[in-house]
Amino acid sequence: MDEVFETDSAIAGYLERVSMHQEISALRASALELLSVAPGERALDAGCGLGDMARRFAGLVGPDGSVIAVDVNPAMTAAAQKIHVTDPEAATVTYRVEDICSVEYPQAFDVVWCERVMQHVPDPDSAVQNMARMLSPGGRACVVDVDWEAFVVDGTDEAMTARVLDAFRAKLPQPAVGRTLRRRLVRAGLVDPVVRTVHPVLTSLAEAAAVIPVLDRRVSNSVPEADRTAWFDSLEEADARGEFMMALPIYMAFARKP
Ligand SMILES: C[S@@+](CC[C@H](N)C(=O)[O-])C[C@H]1O[C@@H](n2cnc3c(N)ncnc32)[C@H](O)[C@@H]1O
Numbered sequence: 001m002d003e004v005f006e007t008d009s010a011i012a013g014y015l016e017r018v019s020m021h022q023e024i025s026a027l028r029a030s031a032l033e034l035l036s037v038a039p040g041e042r043a044l045d046a047g048c049g050l051g052d053m054a055r056r057f058a059g060l061v062g063p064d065g066s067v068i069a070v071d072v073n074p075a076m077t078a079a080a081q082k083i084h085v086t087d088p089e090a091a092t093v094t095y096r097v098e099d100i101c102s103v104e105y106p107q108a109f110d111v112v113w114c115e116r117v118m119q120h121v122p123d124p125d126s127a128v129q130n131m132a133r134m135l136s137p138g139g140r141a142c143v144v145d146v147d148w149e150a151f152v153v154d155g156t157d158e159a160m161t162a163r164v165l166d167a168f169r170a171k172l173p174q175p176a177v178g179r180t181l182r183r184r185l186v187r188a189g190l191v192d193p194v195v196r197t198v199h200p201v202l203t204s205l206a207e208a209a210a211v212i213p214v215l216d217r218r219v220s221n222s223v224p225e226a227d228r229t230a231w232f233d234s235l236e237e238a239d240a241r242g243e244f245m246m247a248l249p250i251y252m253a254f255a256r257k258p
Contacts, residue, residue: 002121003171004213004222008075014219015049015239018116018211023200028053030196031113031142034058034254040064041110043091046100046131047117049069051080051093057111058090062103065091068105070098103125108136115144118177118184125184129186132188135257141190144252146177152247153215155238156231164231167224168214190255205239208246216247 005011018024022184037043045054045067054069060068068117071077077095094101100114101121112131118124148169153161155221169175182195202208209216214223217232238244 001136003173004075004168005219006221008073008079008106010052011073011076012079012209014213017044019050019052021200021211023198023250027144027196027198027250028056028115031144031252031254032056034196035111035140035142037061037111041202042110042136043067043107043111043113044116044131044134045069046103046112046127047120048080048095049076049115050083051077051095051115053115054080054093054095054244055090057113058093060089060193061091063090063091067091068096068098068109069093069094070103072097072099084136103130105134108139109134110136110139112139112141114142116146118143118145118181119148119172122137123172124174124177124180125187128184129188132190132257134187135190137257140254140256141185142252142254143185144179144250145174145178145181147176147249147251148172149176150179150216150249152245153235154245155241155243156234160227160234162229164214164223164227165172167227168222178249178251181251185253185255189257191258193253193255195254196252197249199247199249201245203245205235205244208244209235212246212248 039062041059041061048069051069058067074097121127213219
């Protein structure tokens with residue numbers, strides 16, 4: 001189970017809303033341009049969630065290519081499989097329950113994608129090294145993650161905001177991993193690294209709460225019990241005054257295997 005959400009269906013709802021957000025769409029489009037996935041290639045979606053990118057890769061590699069989508073949570077691979085619609089113009093996607101830190105495939109991949117997973121893993125270097133190991137020579141990797149240490153919420157009481165955000169970050173194994181992705185790819189022996197970011201600034205609480213759990217009253221356990229009511233009330237009051245703002249950098253790091 002996730003560190004923040006209490007149910008698999010809550011995770012799935014969150015993933016679906018994040019995937020539809022324009023900033024994530026922009027970052028994915030920019031990554032796909034760098035990856036330039038070609039027909040016949042083999043792709044791995046590591047930590048696939050609902051498998052959005054696995055399905056994108058299936059269309060790009062076509063019927064002569066192949067896609068494997070893995071997630072450590074069986075509820076995610078099951079949900080991804082349910083959404084999947086077989087397309088004769090696309091590769092078959094094989095969904096598997098695996099841990100990206102230890103999974104081993106005998107075949108090499110041309111493309112490895114790993115989005116917003118590193119914040120959840122205990123040892124991001126070994127996860128990145130494992131993914132780099134599974135790339136074929138010339139293969140490309142793209143890792144995307146958030147920098148929760150640079151997450152800003154404004155308009156609310158500063159002391160309470162600091163307390164609530166610290167408690168939220170403390171739930172995640174790697175809250176600041178976004179800013180470290182480039183060096184982890186380099187450390188894993190990959191070359192020609194490129195880093196791109198999006199930095200969404202949202203001023204509507206409804207829009208922000210749909211994609212950020214700590215701003216969503218329905219995800220109650222993401223906030224310490226003692227602050228819960230005051231926190232969500234103060235967010236709503238700031239929103240009503242037109243003062244609410246949040247900002248969050250999201251990093252994408254690309255590199256290739258020599
Ligand atoms: C925030 S979601 C992102 C899902 C998907 N990559 C996307 O961008 O929509 C993080 C996913 O990583 C999975 N995950 C976390 N740790 C993992 C691990 N060690 N191995 C494989 N999957 C993992 C979770 O189960 C979850 O589905």
